Amino acid sequence: MEDYAAKMLLKTDAALREYVTGHAQYREAAVLAALDELRRRGQPAPEEATLRPGLEVAATTQRQVEEAAEAEQQQAALAADPEAAAAAGPALYSPAAIVLFSMFSVVIGGVLMSLNLYRVGRKQAIWGLIIFSVAYAYLGSLAVAWATTIGLSPIWGVLIFNLSAALAYVLWFWPRYLGTTAFRSRSVLIPVLICMAVLWGVQKLTPYLMDNKAVREQMKDIMPKQ
Known part of the structure; x- marks a missing residue:
């Protein structure tokens, strides 16, 4: 807009x-600026009291x-150029990244999804996601422990239950709270480094821990003999 x-x-x-006397042929904002400048110079226009209310409206x-109109043009330009729309969007962890890290840990996948929600301003949804992640991790650990008693490999048990959570993140939480938001893929370097550190x-x-367990077992064997 013109200054x-x-x-x-x-x-x-x-x-x-x-500008004041011929106000009908000028833009209202220009006439208002002329009135303001005349007043600043100590020469207020006699017509100001009459003209200003209508000009301001x-x-x-x-x-x-x-x-x-400008916003509509920008939206049309972004719709015509998906790459530009993505470049203008927030930096989010992609669904593929969330699934990958969820296979490693349901909680880590939930953290990445929570960061996405924070980036787009859906902060209220974060609490529900945190509750789901923690509850699922706890119940999943119990389910895996039970599954191992019937012969299922612990590794397969963890993968199956983590995959279910990963699908919940990208097939329910993402469509519900992020929808079709155009976004830039955020680097996964920091999450990778955190996982490596863990x-x-x-x-x-x-x-x-194994040494301490061995010591405790030895103490159990010794105590009854005393």
Whole structure:
């Protein structure tokens, strides 16, 4: 939109008066800027009290029409160019990334989905997603433990239950809260590094836990003999 205030700074007093006396042939915003500049120079127009109310209403209406037309043009341009729409959209973790990390951990997949919801302003939905992720992880661990008692491999049990959660993220949460939002794929480098750090920590901690377990077993064997 044109900056009429800056334009009027360069006008002479006579030119500003021309905007006021011939207001019907100029844009309302330009006439208002001329009135403001005359008042700033200590030469308020006698017609100002009569003209200003109508000019302000007309200028506001015109500005709203122009903004709506500009927004419509932008939407049409984005619709015609999907790549531009994606570039203008938020950076989100893709459904494929969410499924991949959910297979590693239901909670991590839920965290990535929560970050997506936060990026698009669906903050209220995050609590429901967190409750689902934590509850599913707990119930899934119980289900896997039971499945191993009937001969199912723990690895297959984890994969099956994690896949169900991953599908819930991308087939229910995503369509419900993100819909067809155009987005840029967000880098998964940080989640990958976090997962690697977790695996490294588990690898380092496992021998320590196993040693403690062995010590406890030895203590159980010794205690009855005392």
